[in-house]
Amino acid sequence: MRVLMVGDIVGKPGRTAFLQVVNRLKAEDRIDFVIANGENSAAGRGPTLEMAQSILNMGADVVTLGDHTWDSKEMVAGIDLEPRIIRPSNFSKGAPGKGWVRVDTPEGELVVIQLIGRVFMQPNYDCPFQEADKLLNGNLNFGKVIFVDMHGEASSERMAMGRYLDGRVSAVVGTHTHCQTSDERIFPGGTAYLTDLGMTGPQDSILGREVEPVVKKFLTGVPHKFDVAKNNPTLEGAVIDVDMKTGKAHSIERIRIAL
Numbered sequence: 001m002r003v004l005m006v007g008d009i010v011g012k013p014g015r016t017a018f019l020q021v022v023n024r025l026k027a028e029d030r031i032d033f034v035i036a037n038g039e040n041s042a043a044g045r046g047p048t049l050e051m052a053q054s055i056l057n058m059g060a061d062v063v064t065l066g067d068h069t070w071d072s073k074e075m076v077a078g079i080d081l082e083p084r085i086i087r088p089s090n091f092s093k094g095a096p097g098k099g100w101v102r103v104d105t106p107e108g109e110l111v112v113i114q115l116i117g118r119v120f121m122q123p124n125y126d127c128p129f130q131e132a133d134k135l136l137n138g139n140l141n142f143g144k145v146i147f148v149d150m151h152g153e154a155s156s157e158r159m160a161m162g163r164y165l166d167g168r169v170s171a172v173v174g175t176h177t178h179c180q181t182s183d184e185r186i187f188p189g190g191t192a193y194l195t196d197l198g199m200t201g202p203q204d205s206i207l208g209r210e211v212e213p214v215v216k217k218f219l220t221g222v223p224h225k226f227d228v229a230k231n232n233p234t235l236e237g238a239v240i241d242v243d244m245k246t247g248k249a250h251s252i253e254r255i256r257i258a259l
C-alpha cells in the first residue's frame with residue numbers, strides 16, 4: 001500500500017497544487033491513500049470545517065491540522081462531525097475533536113495519529129511521547145499499520161519521536177516548518193521517517209507568504225500583513241510503501257512536484 005503524506009497546504013495555491021498533483025498521481029496509479037496536512041489551507045490560516053472537508057473531496061482520505069486548528073470558530077464547533085479531520089492528540093483534555101482515526105481501506109485497516117511538539121511551540125500541550133504511549137499501549141487495538149504526523153518546530157523533537165516509535169508504527173513524518181528536509185530513511189525497526197514533509201503551496205515565497213512584507217518585518221520590527229504568495233504552486237510530501245500485514249515500511253520516497 002502506497003501512502004502519500006502531504007506537507008502543509010497553504011492557501012489557494014496550495015489547494016490548487018494539491019488537487020491537481022494528487023489526481024495526477026492517482027490517475028497514474030502511483031498512490032493508494034492520501035494523508036494531507038491542512039492547517040494553513042485557508043489563506044494561510046486554519047481552515048473552517050467546510051474547507052477541510054473540501055480537501056477530503058479533492059482527494060485526501062484524512063486531513064491533519066496542527067497549532068492552527070482553532071483559527072476558525074466553525075472548526076471548533078464542527079470538528080466532531082467529521083472523524084477524518086484530526087487535530088493533535090496531545091491537545092488538552094476536553095478539547096473538541098480527536099487526534100487519531102481508524103480507516104478501512106480495500107487493503108486493510110490503517111490508523112492515522114497526529115501529535116504536536118512542545119519545543120519552541122506552546123509549552124502547555126500534553127507530552128507527545130506519553131500521549132503516543134497511551135494510544136499505542138492502550139486498548140484501542142490500532143493494529144500494525146499506523147501513520148504518525150508529528151507536528152513540530154524542532155527537528156530534534158521530531159527525530160526523537162521517530163526513534164521512540166521505531167518498530168511500533170509504520171511511519172513518523174514531520175509537518176509545520178514548511179521546509180522539506182532530505183533525511184528520509186527507514187529506521188532499523190521498520191519505521192519510515194522524514195523530519196519535515198515540506199509545504200504544498202507557492203514556492204516563490206517565505207514559508208508560503210509574500211516575500212517583501214516578511215523581510216520588512218525583520219528589518220523594521222513593525223507588524224505587516226503577510227498575504228499568501230501566488231507563484232510556483234508545488235506539492236511537497238513523501239510516498240511511503242507499507243506492508244499491510246507487518247506494518248513495516250518498504251520504502252519512503254520524498255516528492256516535490258510543481259504544477
Ligand SMILES: [Fe+2]
Nearest residue numbers: 066067068176
Ligand atoms: Fe503548524
Ligand SMILES: [Fe+2]
Nearest residue numbers: 008039040176
Ligand atoms: Fe504549517
